[in-house]
Amino acid sequence: MRHASYADMPLRTKITLITAVTTAVVVIVVAAVLLTGDITHVRTSMVNRVSGLAEVVGANTAAAVVFDDPTAAEEVLSTLSREPLVAQAWVYSGDGSVFAEYQAPGAEPGAAVCPVPGMDGATFHGDHLHAFVTIRQGGDAVGTLVLRADTSELRERMLLAVLTAVAAMGCAVGLAVLLASKLQRFVSEPVASLAGAAQRVSETGDYSVRVTKRGDDEVGRLCDSFNDMLGQIERRDRALEFLAAIEQAGDAIVITDPDGVIEYVNPSFERITGYARTEVEGKNPRVLKSGKQEPAFYEDLWKTIGRGEVWRGHFTNRRKDGSLYEEEAIISPVRSASGAIVKYVAAKRDVTNERRIEEQMRQSQKMEAIGELAGGIAHDLNNVLTVINGHAELMLERAKGVASPMTKSATEILSGGRRAALLVKQLLAFSRRQMLQPKVLDLNALVAGMRDMLQSLVSERVEITLSLDPEAGFVEADPGQLEQVLVDLVVNARDAMPTGGRLAIGTENVTPDEEFRRSHPDRRAASYVVLSVADTGAGMPPEVMGRIFEPFFTTKGKEKGSGLGLAMVYGVVKQSGGEIDVQSAPGRGTTFRIHFPVAGTRTLREMADATAERAARGTETVLVVDDEAPVREFVSTVLKGLGYTVIQASDGLDALRAAGEHAGPVHLAITDLAMPAMGGGRLADRLSRLRPGAQVLYISSYSNGDAGRDEMLDPGMHVLRRPFSAETLARKVREVLTKHAPGSAVV
Amino acid sequence: MVARGAGMGTARLVALAALAAVVALAPATARPADPPTDRDVKAAFLYRFTQYVEWPTAAFESPDSPVVLGVLGDAAYVQVIAASAGGKSAGGRPIVVRQLQSPSGAVGCHVVFVGASQAAAVPAIVRAVSASPVLTVSDAAEFAKAGGAVGFVVRNGKVAFQINVGAAGRAGLKVSSKLLRLAEIVEEERRA
Numbered sequence: 001m002r003h004a005s006y007a008d009m010p011l012r013t014k015i016t017l018i019t020a021v022t023t024a025v026v027v028i029v030v031a032a033v034l035l036t037g038d039i040t041h042v043r044t045s046m047v048n049r050v051s052g053l054a055e056v057v058g059a060n061t062a063a064a065v066v067f068d069d070p071t072a073a074e075e076v077l078s079t080l081s082r083e084p085l086v087a088q089a090w091v092y093s094g095d096g097s098v099f100a101e102y103q104a105p106g107a108e109p110g111a112a113v114c115p116v117p118g119m120d121g122a123t124f125h126g127d128h129l130h131a132f133v134t135i136r137q138g139g140d141a142v143g144t145l146v147l148r149a150d151t152s153e154l155r156e157r158m159l160l161a162v163l164t165a166v167a168a169m170g171c172a173v174g175l176a177v178l179l180a181s182k183l184q185r186f187v188s189e190p191v192a193s194l195a196g197a198a199q200r201v202s203e204t205g206d207y208s209v210r211v212t213k214r215g216d217d218e219v220g221r222l223c224d225s226f227n228d229m230l231g232q233i234e235r236r237d238r239a240l241e242f243l244a245a246i247e248q249a250g251d252a253i254v255i256t257d258p259d260g261v262i263e264y265v266n267p268s269f270e271r272i273t274g275y276a277r278t279e280v281e282g283k284n285p286r287v288l289k290s291g292k293q294e295p296a297f298y299e300d301l302w303k304t305i306g307r308g309e310v311w312r313g314h315f316t317n318r319r320k321d322g323s324l325y326e327e328e329a330i331i332s333p334v335r336s337a338s339g340a341i342v343k344y345v346a347a348k349r350d351v352t353n354e355r356r357i358e359e360q361m362r363q364s365q366k367m368e369a370i371g372e373l374a375g376g377i378a379h380d381l382n383n384v385l386t387v388i389n390g391h392a393e394l395m396l397e398r399a400k401g402v403a404s405p406m407t408k409s410a411t412e413i414l415s416g417g418r419r420a421a422l423l424v425k426q427l428l429a430f431s432r433r434q435m436l437q438p439k440v441l442d443l444n445a446l447v448a449g450m451r452d453m454l455q456s457l458v459s460e461r462v463e464i465t466l467s468l469d470p471e472a473g474f475v476e477a478d479p480g481q482l483e484q485v486l487v488d489l490v491v492n493a494r495d496a497m498p499t500g501g502r503l504a505i506g507t508e509n510v511t512p513d514e515e516f517r518r519s520h521p522d523r524r525a526a527s528y529v530v531l532s533v534a535d536t537g538a539g540m541p542p543e544v545m546g547r548i549f550e551p552f553f554t555t556k557g558k559e560k561g562s563g564l565g566l567a568m569v570y571g572v573v574k575q576s577g578g579e580i581d582v583q584s585a586p587g588r589g590t591t592f593r594i595h596f597p598v599a600g601t602r603t604l605r606e607m608a609d610a611t612a613e614r615a616a617r618g619t620e621t622v623l624v625v626d627d628e629a630p631v632r633e634f635v636s637t638v639l640k641g642l643g644y645t646v647i648q649a650s651d652g653l654d655a656l657r658a659a660g661e662h663a664g665p666v667h668l669a670i671t672d673l674a675m676p677a678m679g680g681g682r683l684a685d686r687l688s689r690l691r692p693g694a695q696v697l698y699i700s701s702y703s704n705g706d707a708g709r710d711e712m713l714d715p716g717m718h719v720l721r722r723p724f725s726a727e728t729l730a731r732k733v734r735e736v737l738t739k740h741a742p743g744s745a746v747v
Numbered sequence: 748m749v750a751r752g753a754g755m756g757t758a759r760l761v762a763l764a765a766l767a768a769v770v771a772l773a774p775a776t777a778r779p780a781d782p783p784t785d786r787d788v789k790a791a792f793l794y795r796f797t798q799y800v801e802w803p804t805a806a807f808e809s810p811d812s813p814v815v816l817g818v819l820g821d822a823a824y825v826q827v828i829a830a831s832a833g834g835k836s837a838g839g840r841p842i843v844v845r846q847l848q849s850p851s852g853a854v855g856c857h858v859v860f861v862g863a864s865q866a867a868a869v870p871a872i873v874r875a876v877s878a879s880p881v882l883t884v885s886d887a888a889e890f891a892k893a894g895g896a897v898g899f900v901v902r903n904g905k906v907a908f909q910i911n912v913g914a915a916g917r918a919g920l921k922v923s924s925k926l927l928r929l930a931e932i933v934e935e936e937r938r939a
Contacts, residue, residue, distance in 0.1 A: 060925065062925070063799060063925035063928070063929055064929060066791075066795045066798075067792060067795065067926075067929045068788070068906075069907075069929045072929050137795065137798060138795075138798045138836070
């Protein structure tokens with residue numbers, strides 16, 4: 001591993017390096033001191049030795065010199081051979097000439113060294129030590145002895161010492177590195193674990209990490225400080241999380257001081273009210289006041305929280321844009337440790353939508369109840385009117401065109417009775433009790449086909465525009481009733497635009513949104529076709545909007561409308577499995593949107609038509625029993641068209657008779673559940689004895705939502721619910737017959 | 748070590764300078780123009796013998812009594828010897844040179860030199876000082892063998908000397924081994 005610089009090295013490498021360098025320096029210094037001392041000592045002892053030798057030899061040669069006996073001097077000098085240090089020696093006589101000389105065996109001969117007068121002692125000259133001694137005789141200087149000593153021994157010794165020092169340094173540094181690498185962990189490990197912890201914290205953001213302290217040294221104190229800092233960060237982090245929780249809460253949070261001055265609002269507050277934080281901080285929450293609450297309401301609020309109690313309640317407040325919204329609030333006093341109220345915190349929830357949906361639910365329940373009532377009355381009234389009108393007709397028939405006061409009265413009765421019958425019929429439509437003949441139809445074609453007729457209904461000042469989605473799906477509805485619905489809506493729009501305007505009729509495919517599902521929880525279709533009728537008229541306030549579908553509710557005045565138009569629209573749409581909603585505000589026009597479940601898409605629909613038609617065909621014999629002739633006729637016509645043999649009967653007894661008279665087999669009986677004289681259930685019971693093997697398909701007049709009220713409906717029974725289309729009928733008949741055909745594998 | 752080397756270099760320079768000075772001064776030092784004569788050498792030796800001989804304490808009257816060097820010979824020789832040894836000292840004592848007129852004068856001297864010209868007086872001198880602490884020196888032939896202590900001889904044209912250790916010992920003198928090493932050691936030849 002290479003390191004760019006010392007600063008980047010790991011701590012353990014640094015410690016090892018420092019130890020090695022320190023050791024090396026110490027060893028070098030110690031070695032230098034010892035070596036210097038040693039060399040000085042060796043030199044000194046060498047100088048002393050050579051000087052001493054020179055003294056002795058000098059003294060011993062003195063006599064030879066004074067008696068001029070060089071041979072004797074050389075004899076003395078030759079004793080130097082015992083001393084390997086001495087390489088050469090010269091004895092100079094007083095006149096400076098060489099008197100005697102000595103050359104050590106094997107020594108390198110060198111140039112004679114001349115004595116310097118008066119300079120006794122030893123000096124180093126290069127590789128040699130020169131010792132000078134004045135030879136004295138009785139106080140007179142008679143000559144000089146010069147010794148030349150070889151210092152190679154000294155050099156060798158120095159070299160050896162240096163080598164020893166180098167070796168010692170190498171050993172010491174090696175040992176130091178070895179020891180440091182083993183012992184450095186006592187220093188580096190705590191630091192490394194601290195560094196590791198710090199890194200872990202910074203990478204994971206987990207401030208709950210703590211480092212283990214190993215001692216009370218600097219690192220230990222650093223650990224304490226580090227842990228302490230982590231603790232502080234953790235606490236601060238937690239406080240930030242609390243703040244984030246408040247910031248991200250779905251409810252609006254408002255914090256005020258004890259005087260009610262806003263200190264803080266969260267983003268939900270900004271979103272709900274439309275006020276930015278900076279606009280309301282420092283202000284009083286009364287900026288939201290709508291005027292819908294009495295002053296006493298606020299007094300009660302302030303009294304409650306001023307006492308230190310929690311206040312719960314409902315506000316109607318005003319947004320920055322002026323619109324109103326419904327708000328549920330809990331306002332709590334916040335007390336300090338001493339118990340004084342230091343703040344108020346309000347958690348507020350915008351319940352405008354919930355309120356609206358509740359209102360819608362209430363509305364729909366109300367309509368349900370009114371429908372029940374109106375339907376019940378209309379049904380009974382219809383019977384009465386049948387008698388009245390019947391007898392009025394009878395009277396006129398019996399009068400045979402002869403005019404008399406009585407026939408005039410009868411005509412009036414009949415005229416009034418017929419008007420009443422019409423009202424009753426509309427009421428029945430509202431209460432979803434009229435007979436519908438639904439079929440799968442193309443809304444676009446229906447609307448387009450009515451355009452001229454609708455235009456003739458409104459004045460030229462009303463411009464009708466169609467925006468029909470060419471991909472709009474098919475719906476299953478009674479075409480005649482649907483036309484009536486459209487007419488009623490257009491008439492309603494016309495009346496809302498007495499001075500003219502625009503009327504937009506449109507179709508589109510929609511996937512139900514959350515709001516639709518919430519306001520119509522029992523509608524579960526995956527996709528809908530919407531027929532919308534929008535005007536640019538006067539619009540209406542919410543209180544009117546809530547009642548427009550009620551029968552006899554009208555804003556037009558007695559003479560202009562019956563008050564049953566929109567009620568009938570409501571009933572027809574509901575009975576056809578759809579929903580009608582209205583959006584309006586005063587001065588902003590009104591839009592009706594009718595959701596129909598998609599009965600088929602265009603292309604799939606066309607393909608399915610052919611297939612279904614083929615598959616639904618049959619040749620079996622079907623007994624059709626219904627006291628309502630139109631229904632009976634509809635069913636019979638459809639089945640005959642598909643190839644079935646059809647026997648018709650108007651009630652249970654009639655059916656038993658017809659079944660008895662028929663020569664061939666009877667495969668299936670389609671019967672209304674509720675019939676006068678004999679109901680569908682009893683008929684099926686009797687028929688099973690007369691014609692065992694015949695299947696029964698019941699027609700139920702009640703919608704799915706009212707299934708609980710069907711009489712005697714067992715899970716195994718085949719039921720066809722009204723309204724049904726020809727295709728539904730065909731499919732159901734085929735399904736029942738195929739399932740129970742003798743050849744099919746039914747166990 | 749490098750610094751040390753530089754120091755040695757400096758020392759070497761100083762030594763060279765000193766050497767140069769010596770070489771330059773060398774011609775100026777006194778050097779006898781003529782080679783010394785045997786008489787000069789003998790006179791110098793005579794003085795030097797006093798440096799290598801120890802007399803018994805009894806030979807002197809007092810601690811500062813001089814060493815008396817008696818010369819039995821011609822006046823010129825006496826003069827040379829006086830020039831060589833006069834005013835010098837031996838063992839802390841001044842050397843006094845005295846001319847002897849007769850062998851009897853040898854008694855009371857510490858060193859007696861008998862010149863070759865007085866060879867006839869040798870036996871008398873030897874006899875006269877035989878029991879005295881007197882170092883007898885002579886350049887008479889075979890002086891040491893004749894019972895004298897130190898006798899000059901010429902070897903290879905150079906002045907050398909013979910020492911009769913027995914004679915010196917009898918006289919109670921201690922002759923330094925350094926001197927003995929330079930001398931030819933001889934014994935008395937007994938005449939039949």
